[in-house]
Amino acid sequence: MAKNSAEWAAKPKFPSSHYVDSRIYTDQAIFDEEKEKLFKGSWIIACHESEIPNACDYRLFTHPTGVPLIIVRSEDMKVRSFYNICPHRGNTILYDPAGNAKRMTCIFHAWSFDTRGDCIDISRAEQGYQDRFCKEDAGLREVKAEAGFGGFVWVNLDDASCTLAEYIGPALDMLGPHMEEPMEVFHFHKAIVDTNYKLWHDTNSEFYHDFVHYFNRITGMMQPGYFDRKYVGYPNGHASVGSMEIKYDAYAGGKVRKVGWPGLAPGGWILIDIFPGMTYNLRTSVLRIDTVVPLGPNKLIVEFRGLGLKRDTKEERAERVFDHNTIWGPFGRNLHEDLLAVHGQGRAMREGTDSRWVIHGREENSTIHDEVGMRHFYAEWSKRMGRPSYDPLGEGRPAPARVAA
Amino acid sequence: MEQRQQIEELIYRSCMALDDRDFKGFLEMCDAGFHYSITAYSPEIRKDMVWLDHDKAGMESLFTTLPRHNSDHSPLMRHATVYTVKIEGRHAEVVSALQVFRTALDGGATELFAVARLLDSVGLDGGTPKLARRVVKMDTRQLGYGYHIPF
Numbered sequence: 001m002a003k004n005s006a007e008w009a010a011k012p013k014f015p016s017s018h019y020v021d022s023r024i025y026t027d028q029a030i031f032d033e034e035k036e037k038l039f040k041g042s043w044i045i046a047c048h049e050s051e052i053p054n055a056c057d058y059r060l061f062t063h064p065t066g067v068p069l070i071i072v073r074s075e076d077m078k079v080r081s082f083y084n085i086c087p088h089r090g091n092t093i094l095y096d097p098a099g100n101a102k103r104m105t106c107i108f109h110a111w112s113f114d115t116r117g118d119c120i121d122i123s124r125a126e127q128g129y130q131d132r133f134c135k136e137d138a139g140l141r142e143v144k145a146e147a148g149f150g151g152f153v154w155v156n157l158d159d160a161s162c163t164l165a166e167y168i169g170p171a172l173d174m175l176g177p178h179m180e181e182p183m184e185v186f187h188f189h190k191a192i193v194d195t196n197y198k199l200w201h202d203t204n205s206e207f208y209h210d211f212v213h214y215f216n217r218i219t220g221m222m223q224p225g226y227f228d229r230k231y232v233g234y235p236n237g238h239a240s241v242g243s244m245e246i247k248y249d250a251y252a253g254g255k256v257r258k259v260g261w262p263g264l265a266p267g268g269w270i271l272i273d274i275f276p277g278m279t280y281n282l283r284t285s286v287l288r289i290d291t292v293v294p295l296g297p298n299k300l301i302v303e304f305r306g307l308g309l310k311r312d313t314k315e316e317r318a319e320r321v322f323d324h325n326t327i328w329g330p331f332g333r334n335l336h337e338d339l340l341a342v343h344g345q346g347r348a349m350r351e352g353t354d355s356r357w358v359i360h361g362r363e364e365n366s367t368i369h370d371e372v373g374m375r376h377f378y379a380e381w382s383k384r385m386g387r388p389s390y391d392p393l394g395e396g397r398p399a400p401a402r403v404a405a
Numbered sequence: 406m407e408q409r410q411q412i413e414e415l416i417y418r419s420c421m422a423l424d425d426r427d428f429k430g431f432l433e434m435c436d437a438g439f440h441y442s443i444t445a446y447s448p449e450i451r452k453d454m455v456w457l458d459h460d461k462a463g464m465e466s467l468f469t470t471l472p473r474h475n476s477d478h479s480p481l482m483r484h485a486t487v488y489t490v491k492i493e494g495r496h497a498e499v500v501s502a503l504q505v506f507r508t509a510l511d512g513g514a515t516e517l518f519a520v521a522r523l524l525d526s527v528g529l530d531g532g533t534p535k536l537a538r539r540v541v542k543m544d545t546r547q548l549g550y551g552y553h554i555p556f
Binding site for chain 1: 443445447448449450451452454455456457458462463466467469470473474475476477546547548549550551552553555
């Protein structure tokens with residue numbers, strides 16, 4: 001039955017853990033608070049070690065809080081991270097997204113820094129600063145950085161944060177045996193979409209949306225084992241989905257994948273979501289990593305990486321690239337569908353549309369179409385934000401109807 | 406000169422066929438050994454990337470299955486400009502600039518969607534030039550929510 005205004009505004013007939021107020025996706029104040037309470041103290045994937053293989057190689061990364069970072073492999077081969085902000089006049093130090101820089105020199109006034117973040121030269125220092133200020137006073141702001149869990153470089157802006165291992169806990173144990181060999185990034189691209197970052201992460205946290213993917217319906221949903229895949233929630237809001245055997249040859253023109261992955265059953269697929277916006281997606285021959293970089297309540301960058309094994313032969317790598325592109329490349333069957341879907345959510349939920357609730361109410365014994373993965377995420381979100389996701393503004397009652405645009 | 410004109414027309418007609426989603430017509434412009442790739446260089450990971458790579462059968466399969474998928478229905482217009490044509494015997498190498506525009510169905514606003522180079526190999530046997538290989542070398546790497554139909 002269609003609803004009138006009051007019925008549309010009424011809370012869904014589910015427990016409060018099974019729905020959220022859609023203002024958590026649109027409210028600017030909540031978004032600003034998320035940057036401080038969720039992203040600042042979380043470990044975030046900035047890049048992969050293979051992107052900076054040599055001493056003095058660097059990679060730039062804009063942290064989800066907005067802080068511009070340099071990730072650099074120092075001359076002692078340790079990976080470090082610094083603000084890409086000159087301590088002198090606040091200018092950008094490095095401009096190109098990747099490169100090699102033994103000295104990182106700000107073009108504005110030629111202050112130079114080494115790969116440990118120490119200032120090694122202030123132009124005409126004595127003439128201008130006499131004995132009041134020297135290069136020892138002008139180091140870069142260092143950020144905690146650790147490489148791990150498949151050779152990814154993780155950063156954390158909070159000096160007092162827990163360790164990366166404590167943050168991840170057992171969440172990536174299922175993938176551990178499959179990430180012992182060195183990996184290498186072969187694909188990177190960004191997509192900017194008008195949607196909220198949580199909606200992208202939600203898409204990676206539920207498989208009920210396989211109905212949008214013809215490829216997944218044919219190769220997965222219609223195959224044995226699909227409905228046995230189970231969600232497992234872990235501390236800190238992480239969650240995983242178990243494997244099944246994907247029948248790639250069930251898709252017209254598809255074929256059984258020629259290359260596999262160490263320790264993974266043929267056609268296997270493991271997906272693990274890391275709070276608040278990263279996903280490990282190991283699908284038979286390729287590992288895909290998503291990292292969200294929110295730009296606003298309704299604007300998002302997703303960074304996509306595809307990885308193979310460092311030891312790949314030319315032929316093996318070509319197979320992995322082909323497999324990646326078939327579904328996950330910028331012209332792949334599934335990626336466009338997923339991005340189109342969250343674009344549609346952003347369009348329907350943007351401020352002024354009178355969108356009210358988002359339901360996470362499916363219960364199927366934690367199996368593949370259960371929405372427990374999202375419920376697990378929003379329980380953690382609510383705890384860290386100090387706001388229940390079903391009543392984020394503390395109204396304790398259905399929010400007043402917003403005027404439709 | 407007449408041969409160059411035929412080659413240029415082939416490039417332009419191939420764009421029009423894809424604009425019109427006339428996939429059969431596009432494939433008829435390709436010879437049996439046709440190979441299609443989309444590539445891009447990533448300054449972020451400092452590597453050449455392959456984004457799509459198919460032989461003629463693979464392209465046919467792609468075009469056959471795409472209607473079963475959920476896709477953006479906004480039309481594209483491919484605007485090519487042939488820069489150079491180098492004819493060597495029964496074969497030509499053609500370099501073109503490509504601009505791809507996307508027009509929204511609701512309201513009809515047009516945006517520049519992508520720019521690329523088309524690197525085409527054209528076979529000249531049999532009187533009618535045919536595409537033997539096409540590499541779409543992308544400059545644009547940020548495609549928003551993307552698109553299913555290749556350029």
